[in-house]
Amino acid sequence: MAINEKTSADPVRQSAPACPAQPASADPSQAVLKTTRRDFLKAGGMLSMSSLMGTAALMAQSDDAHAAIEWAEHFQKNYRLMTAEEKAEAKARLERRYSGEYGKEVTVDTTEAQPGVLMGYALNIRKCIGCRRCVHACVAENNQSRGKDRPGEKIEWIQVLRMERGKFEQEKMNHGYPEGLGIQVGGNAYTPAGQVLEGQYHYNPEKVPEEDATYMPIACMQCEKPPCVKVCPVRTTYREPDGVVVIDYNWCIGCRMCMGACPYWARRLNVTNPVLPKEEMNPVTHYLGNRPRMRGVVEKCHWCLQRSRHGRYPACVEVCPVGARKFGNLLDPESEVSKILARKNVFRLKAELNTFPKFFYFYD
Amino acid sequence: MQQLISFTTDYTRYILKGGVKFYAWMASLAVLMVGMMYVFYLQNTDGLIVTGMTSQIHDGLYFANLVFLVGVAAGAVTIVFPAYAYHHEGMHKVAVLGEMLAITAVIMVMMFVFAHMGRPDRLWHMVPPWGIYSFSSMLGWDVMVLNGYLILNAICGFYYLWCKYTGNPINQKWFLPVVYLAIVWALSIHTVTAFLISTMPSRPMWHHSMMPIRFISTAFAAGPALIILVFLIIRKNTKFWIDDSAINLLSTIVTWCLGIAIFLTMSEVVVELYARTEHANGLYYLMFGLHGLTKLVPWFWTSVILMIGSFLFLIFPAYRLNYKVLPILCVTTFAGIWIEKGMGLIVPGFIPTPIGEVTEYYPSFVEVLLTIGIWAFGFFILTILLKGAIGILLGDIKYGGSKAVATK
Numbered sequence: 001m002a003i004n005e006k007t008s009a010d011p012v013r014q015s016a017p018a019c020p021a022q023p024a025s026a027d028p029s030q031a032v033l034k035t036t037r038r039d040f041l042k043a044g045g046m047l048s049m050s051s052l053m054g055t056a057a058l059m060a061q062s063d064d065a066h067a068a069i070e071w072a073e074h075f076q077k078n079y080r081l082m083t084a085e086e087k088a089e090a091k092a093r094l095e096r097r098y099s100g101e102y103g104k105e106v107t108v109d110t111t112e113a114q115p116g117v118l119m120g121y122a123l124n125i126r127k128c129i130g131c132r133r134c135v136h137a138c139v140a141e142n143n144q145s146r147g148k149d150r151p152g153e154k155i156e157w158i159q160v161l162r163m164e165r166g167k168f169e170q171e172k173m174n175h176g177y178p179e180g181l182g183i184q185v186g187g188n189a190y191t192p193a194g195q196v197l198e199g200q201y202h203y204n205p206e207k208v209p210e211e212d213a214t215y216m217p218i219a220c221m222q223c224e225k226p227p228c229v230k231v232c233p234v235r236t237t238y239r240e241p242d243g244v245v246v247i248d249y250n251w252c253i254g255c256r257m258c259m260g261a262c263p264y265w266a267r268r269l270n271v272t273n274p275v276l277p278k279e280e281m282n283p284v285t286h287y288l289g290n291r292p293r294m295r296g297v298v299e300k301c302h303w304c305l306q307r308s309r310h311g312r313y314p315a316c317v318e319v320c321p322v323g324a325r326k327f328g329n330l331l332d333p334e335s336e337v338s339k340i341l342a343r344k345n346v347f348r349l350k351a352e353l354n355t356f357p358k359f360f361y362f363y364d
Numbered sequence: 365m366q367q368l369i370s371f372t373t374d375y376t377r378y379i380l381k382g383g384v385k386f387y388a389w390m391a392s393l394a395v396l397m398v399g400m401m402y403v404f405y406l407q408n409t410d411g412l413i414v415t416g417m418t419s420q421i422h423d424g425l426y427f428a429n430l431v432f433l434v435g436v437a438a439g440a441v442t443i444v445f446p447a448y449a450y451h452h453e454g455m456h457k458v459a460v461l462g463e464m465l466a467i468t469a470v471i472m473v474m475m476f477v478f479a480h481m482g483r484p485d486r487l488w489h490m491v492p493p494w495g496i497y498s499f500s501s502m503l504g505w506d507v508m509v510l511n512g513y514l515i516l517n518a519i520c521g522f523y524y525l526w527c528k529y530t531g532n533p534i535n536q537k538w539f540l541p542v543v544y545l546a547i548v549w550a551l552s553i554h555t556v557t558a559f560l561i562s563t564m565p566s567r568p569m570w571h572h573s574m575m576p577i578r579f580i581s582t583a584f585a586a587g588p589a590l591i592i593l594v595f596l597i598i599r600k601n602t603k604f605w606i607d608d609s610a611i612n613l614l615s616t617i618v619t620w621c622l623g624i625a626i627f628l629t630m631s632e633v634v635v636e637l638y639a640r641t642e643h644a645n646g647l648y649y650l651m652f653g654l655h656g657l658t659k660l661v662p663w664f665w666t667s668v669i670l671m672i673g674s675f676l677f678l679i680f681p682a683y684r685l686n687y688k689v690l691p692i693l694c695v696t697t698f699a700g701i702w703i704e705k706g707m708g709l710i711v712p713g714f715i716p717t718p719i720g721e722v723t724e725y726y727p728s729f730v731e732v733l734l735t736i737g738i739w740a741f742g743f744f745i746l747t748i749l750l751k752g753a754i755g756i757l758l759g760d761i762k763y764g765g766s767k768a769v770a771t772k
Binding site: 074078151155231233234236251252259261262265268269295353 | 410419482504566713720721
């Protein structure tokens with residue numbers, strides 16, 4: 001059984017998450033092999049747990065190898081508390097499972113945050129034409145569920161909100177509020193502009209941009225003070241040292257507190273087993289990023305960790321046809337994002353909530 | 365040890381014995397529980413897609429019931445507090461029954477937690493030393509206070525029964541402090557549950573400091589309303605007599621806590637709708653509908669009618685003290701609060717979403733069946749616990765008297 005093989009070192013002494021400079025190594029010789037009595041007891045405890053929790057999962061699986069991997073996945077630790085050795089194990093296990101499931105060589109990257117990097121994003125709302133190529137590129141890159149049969153099977157992390165331009169009309173001038181009740185307390189020289197109605201981000205015009213609309217793309221803001229992280233009861237979602245808020249999908253219990261706490265509606269729940277056709281699956285994945293998720297867990301934008309940690313732009317930045325999206329290192333004064341912050345008119349969404357997003361909007 | 369074994373066997377033997385009525389009741393509950401297990405299986409193979417919940421409205425009927433039942437659990441303190449703090453004689457006799465109700469309600473809350481979670485198989489991630497306990501998460505605190513309340517009530521309740529059974533005197537030195545702790549703890553469980561949702565600025569409908577007191581006042585109306593019903597059923601169907609004084613005190617508590625709850629609701633309506641900012645959209649959706657979506661409107665007005673109607677009758681002693689009318693008023697109070705605090709509070713919190721999207725939620729068949737199943741399970745446990753407790757209080761189960769019971 002996988003539990004017995006695991007001779008874990010004390011996660012506190014190892015302290016993998018605290019040092020971003022140390023790359024997660026797949027080399028087993030680097031791992032410290034030490035079994036204390038406490039670890040043994042822990043493993044014993046896990047074992048008794050296993051008989052309770054996993055039996056049903058095992059019985060439901062017909063494929064033996066597949067079942068064994070899922071079985072082992074059930075008992076892995078929170079990613080942040082894993083030793084380098086355990087991370088390598090988890091990585092190898094996932095690569096085996098995904099490669100089998102999707103019929104191609106799938107890699108699961110575990111590259112850690114680089115020192116001296118704080119990722120930031122800036123979006124020129126003046127330029128956005130509402131074509132939603134970013135949405136589609138994101139879905140393709142990040143292995144989102146894309147089923148069409150049931151509404152919950154389709155997940156998109158980026159929402160491009162279509163906002164109608166309000167206008168003032170001569171004939172409404174003398175209408176007031178409240179209507180027909182004597183002295184008015186207000187006029188009608190307004191139109192409720194910017195109100196987002198149901199399904200409004202599912203607009204489907206023949207041509208963009210539309211004359212009477214403006215567009216406001218939103219996704220996870222990667223807050224510096226993320227409310228979602230604070231409410232997570234199992235600490236499965238957390239801020240990485242390079243500023244990105246990530247989720248360990250294998251540790252998420254699906255309680256959805258984070259979804260309630262997010263003021264930007266950035267998080268999505270996998271209400272069913274994700275629909276991800278083999279041929280469309282992106283095999284270049286990151287453990288904390290775009291690896292395929294499972295039923296019942298929460299997911300969200302992570303600025304394409306599988307790309308950005310290797311010096312590439314996120315897919316949405318790369319695909320944007322008007323160059324409205326900018327991405328870079330906030331700590332580097334020469335980066336595009338830093339220059340925008342220094343020179344342009346910049347605002348954050350819902351700044352009054354003190355979440356301090358690292359996603360900025362600007363206009364020329 | 366010898367006493368413990370005979371306690372267990374006597375207790376079990378007593379609760380297994382019963383008339384046709386008892387078995388029919390238990391069997392029909394069991395049928396509902398089988399249904400519950402089937403839909404729970406569906407939900408954990410196909411996923412939460414079989415419910416009405418979406419990424420927009422991701423807490424629904426389960427969470428609503430969870431919140432409500434935490435209130436019922438806390439409501440048990442309306443028996444224990446007068447019994448021990450005011451030495452109310454009629455209450456003191458039945459305090460243990462309140463504790464049994466609290467145990468049941470907390471177990472039901474935990475069942476609803478299981479139903480609500482996307483990955484119930486990973487619940488152990490919350491439990492140290494295998495998992496992680498997060499002190500910054502209100503849900504973590506909620507789980508802690510709920511489990512603490514369960515343990516405290518189990519200790520108080522079963523220690524009391526144990527002493528009655530063996531005839532030993534109760535050790536007041538530690539028993540009373542634990543009882544008082546449980547009383548304070550009851551307030552904590554509902555306060556923390558209120559904090560669970562009121563600490564999210566992203567959901568303006570819940571984000572106000574009135575939430576804990578509103579939770580507690582509704583809990584102290586719905587909880588005792590259920591207890592009165594249970595007491596009246598016990599009086600009718602068993603030899604155990606519950607004093608009028610106990611029931612009358614409970615109905616007084618129901619009346620005034622319901623009054624406070626109505627007052628708080630109306631205050632909220634005035635505060636929110638006078639200025640009518642976008643933050644009032646949730647309440648507006650609940651009361652009148654938003655953008656033509658009105659599924660919750662009938663629920664809200666039903667609840668208003670039930671609550672205000674019950675209150676208007678309850679304030680007159682002629683109705684409150686009439687045990688033919690009182691059960692009806694208890695049912696209407698209970699139903700009104702169940703709507704107001706359940707679906708009426710949880711669902712509109714998500715409408716509109718933080719980015720302004722207006723969608724609707726309605727529980728699916730799976731959710732309804734699972735909810736009914738958990739309630740059936742709750743009544744199943746409650747019947748067992750109350751039957752055992754009453755048996756001991758009546759002296760039907762007594763140490764050394766087991767044979768007499770068995771041959772009866």
